[in-house]
Amino acid sequence: MSASMLLLIVLALAAIGFILGRVRALSSAGGDSRHLHSLPSYYGWNVALWTMVPALLVLLIWLVAQPLLIERSVTQLIPEDSYAGPGELSLIMSDVRRVAEGLDLAVAARQMSADEAAALSDPEGLRGTLGALGVALGSEIEPTTLAAAQRYRVLNATGTMVRNILVIALALAGFALAWMRTNADFRARNTVEKGVLLLLIGAASVAILTTVGIILSLIFNTVEFFRLYPARDFFFGTTWSPSFGGGSELGILPLLWGTLYISFIALAVAVPIGLFAAIYLSEYASPRVRGTVKPALEVLAGIPTIVYGLFALLTVGPLLVNVFGSGGVLGVDWMGGATSVMTAGLVMGIMLIPFVSSLSDDIINAVPQSMRDGSLGLGATKSETIKQVVFPAALPGIVGAILLAASRAIGETMIVVLGAGAAARLSLNPFEAMTTVTAKIVSQLTGDADFASPEALVAFALGMTLFVITLCLNIFALWIVRKYREQYE
C-alpha cells in the first residue's frame, strides 16, 4: 500500500468521522441542536481532526525518517575497503537503491516471483534483466551490493508494513476516542478551536524552520569543508583557482573584493539618483507627477534580475566596450571584454534605484510636517529646509535604506553571473572582469555536484559568508529603520 493510498484512507475515515460525530451529537441532544454546547458541525470536526491529525503527523515523520534510518543500517553492510571516500559510498548506495527498486519492478512486471527475488543472491545476469525493465546500472553488480539491496528491500517492506498498520490504528483510535467522548455537554468548539490554533502556530513556525534549515544546511557542509580545507587559507587566501583534480587554492579574498567593488559602484549609481528622486517626489512633485513617476520607477523593481543580467551582457557591456575598449570613442584601451565590474555595477545600480527611492520616500514622508513648517516659517527656502531640517531628521532611516540596498547588491546573483565575468582577481581597474561570491556559488554547485570534494563544498562556506554578511546588514538596517519610525510616531 503506497503512502498516497494511506493518505486517502485516513481522509476517508476523517470524512466518515465528521458525519458520525455530528449524528451522535445530535442524537444525544434528542435531535434538538439548541441543547448542544456547540454547533453540530463542531462535533463532526472534532472527530475528523482527532482521526486525521495524529495519523498524518506520524505518517509525515515516518516518511522522512524511514529512508534515513534504512540508509544508515544498509550502509554498514558495505565493506569499508570497497570505497575510498564518501563520494564513492554515495555512488554505491545509489546503486543499491536502484537494484532494490529494479527487483521490485521485476516482481511487479512478473519477471520473477517475489520468493525468487528475495532469494536471489547471485548478481550474474541481473544487470541485463534490470536493463530490460528500464533500470540502467553503470557497472556490474557486486555481490555485496546485491546483499545490501536485499537487506534494503526487507527493511523497506517491514518499515512500510509497520507504518501502514500504525497509521491506520492511530486513525481508528483517534476516531473511536473522539466519537466516544461526543455528547451534548462536550465542549466541541473549544477543542476544535484549540486544534486550529495549533495549526496556525505551526504555520507561523515555518518561518523559523526555514531559517533553522538554512543555518543547519550551511553549517554542516561548511564544517565538512573546513575539515578538508584549512579555514585560514580560505579566509585569508588571495588566490582563487579551483581545479576538480585537486590542489585547488580557494581563497575568498578576491571574491569578496569583486563583490564589494561591484556593490560599491552599484550604490554609487543608485544612491544619488534614488535619493534625489525620492526628495523631489516627496517634497516638490505635484500629486499628478508623483502618481505617474513613482509607479514608473517601481516598474524597474518589478523586472526580474535575469532581464538585467541579459541587459548587462548584451547591451551595456558592448556599449561600454565601444567607449572604453580599444578603438573606442575615447581611444583608451581599458576594457577587454563586455563583462566587467563596471558593466555589472552600473546595471545593478539601475536595479537598485527604485529600491532606494521608495524606501527613502517613505522615510522622508514620515518626517513630521511641523518641522518643515517651522523651518519655512523662519524664512528658509525649500531646499534649505530639506538640506538642513528634513534630511538630517531622516538620515538614520536613509542610512538604513542604503544598508538594505547594499545587502541586496551583495546578494544579487544573476546580474553578476552574466555581467561581471568569471575571473577572480584582485585589481583596481573597474573595466576588468572580476567575479563575486554569488557567481562562484553558482559555478561551483551547478552541474553534477558531488558533495564530497572541497571544490563543491566551498560553495557552502561561501554561502555561509554571504548569509552572515547580509544577515548582519539586514538586522542592523531593520533595527535602524524601526528605531527611526518609533522616534516620530
Next chain:
Amino acid sequence: MTDATSAGAAPRPARSSSILEQDARTRKRNAAESRFKMYGIAAIGIGIFFLCVLLFAIVRNGIPAFTQTFITAEIALPGDRLDKTGNRDPEEMAKVSTFGYKPVIVDGLVRALEDAGIEIPFEDKADVEKMISAAAPAQVRDTVLANPELVGQTVEFRFLASSRVDGYEKGRVTRGDLARDKNLDAEHLDVVDAMKDAGMLERTFNWDFIFGADASESRPEQAGIGVAMLGSFFMMLVVLALALPIGVAASIYLEEFAPKNRWTDLIEVNISNLAAVPSIVFGILGLAVFIQIAHLPQSAPLVGGLVLTLMTLPTVIISTRASLKAVPPSIRDAALGVGASKMQSTFHHVLPLAMPGILTGTIIGLAQALGETAPLLLIGMVGYIASNYPDGVVSGFMDPNSAMPAQIYEWAKRADPAYYERAWGGIIILLCFLMTMNIIAIILRRRFERRW
C-alpha cells in the same frame, strides 16, 4: 507662509533695498533652490531614461524572435531510397535514419531551385543544405513515417531556414559577418535573395517559439519556450498551493492571536529577515534539504516550487498582515458582541474582508517567484534541455524540466548569437506574464479595496 518664502528672504531693516528688488544673497539662495530642484528632476529623468532604454532594448532585440523564415519546396520522396522493400511498412522504413533523408532533401531543393530558374553559384550543390535547418531531415522522416503512402510522390514541405539565413532576413547577419563564418557563405545569400523573389522563402509569425520545445545547441531556429513555460506553470501551482494557506495561517496567528512574547518577536524578526535574505541562499537550502537529504529528483518543478514557496512566504505574510490590520476593530468587536468566539470572528468576518488584499499580495508574490532564477540554478533546472512535454500531471511535477527564467539564462549562455534573440524574445513573454499578473493585482486592489 509659503508666499513669504517664495518672495525671497525677508528684507532686513539695516539694508535700504526694496522688497521688490532681490539682493545678491537672495538671488544666490534662489539659484541654489532651483539648482536643487533641477537635481531632483535630473535624477527622475535618469531613472525614466534607464527604464526606457531597458524596455527599448528588450523590444528591439526580442521582437525578431517571434517571426521565423521558412523555405517552401516540393520534395520528391523516392521509394528506392526511403523504402527499399516496397512494403510501405512503417517499422521497416524506420530503419532509414535521418542521414538517409538528407540527400533526398538536397536533391529536392536543388531541383526546386532549378525549376524556379535560380542559378546555384557554388560548386558543391549539396551545400544548399546549409540554408535549411538541421531539423529538416527529421521533419521529413516524421511525415513519411506517419503517412507511408507519400513515398514515391512529390510533396510540398515547409522547412525552417537555418539560423544564419533567418538572421540575414532579420538584418542580424550581414554579408560582412559571413566572411568569417563557416556555416554559410555570401554566395548562399544571393540564392536566398533570389528565392525570396521567387516566393520560396517567407517570414511568418513563429508560434513554435511560444509553444515549442527547446532544441539542442546547433539548432537555434527550432528552439521554443513552451516546455519551460509548462515547467514554470507547475512550479507556480506548487507555490500557490503552499504559500497561500501557510502564509495566511501564519499571518492570522501573528496578527490576531499571538501573545506578545519572545517567541512571537523571534518569528517577526525572522520573517522580516527572510524577506531580505539573498535568493541564492534559498537555492542552497533547497539543494541541501530537498535534494541532498530528501533525495527528491533534481530539476523537478516540485523542488523548484518548494524552494520558491519558502522564498515567497515572507512576501505573502507581510502583505496579508497589512490587509488584516486594515480591517477595523469594530468588525471584530461586533462579532464578539453577538457571541462569536475569537476564531469565528476571525474566520467568518475579518478574513473575508481582508481577502482582496491577501490575493493582491499573493499575486505579487507569485510574480516575484515567476521571475526568480538564482535558486533554480542550484537545483539543476539549468543545463537541462527541455525538449519534451511532460506526459501528465505527475510527470509535470516530478520529471526534469526547465522554467522560463532558467531557459532564458540557458539561451543567454549558449555560444550561437542566434540564441540571444531567443533569450530577448523569452524575456518579452516572461514580462507579458508578469505584467498581466500585476495588472490583475492592481484591478483587484482598485475594485475591492475598502476604505473604512
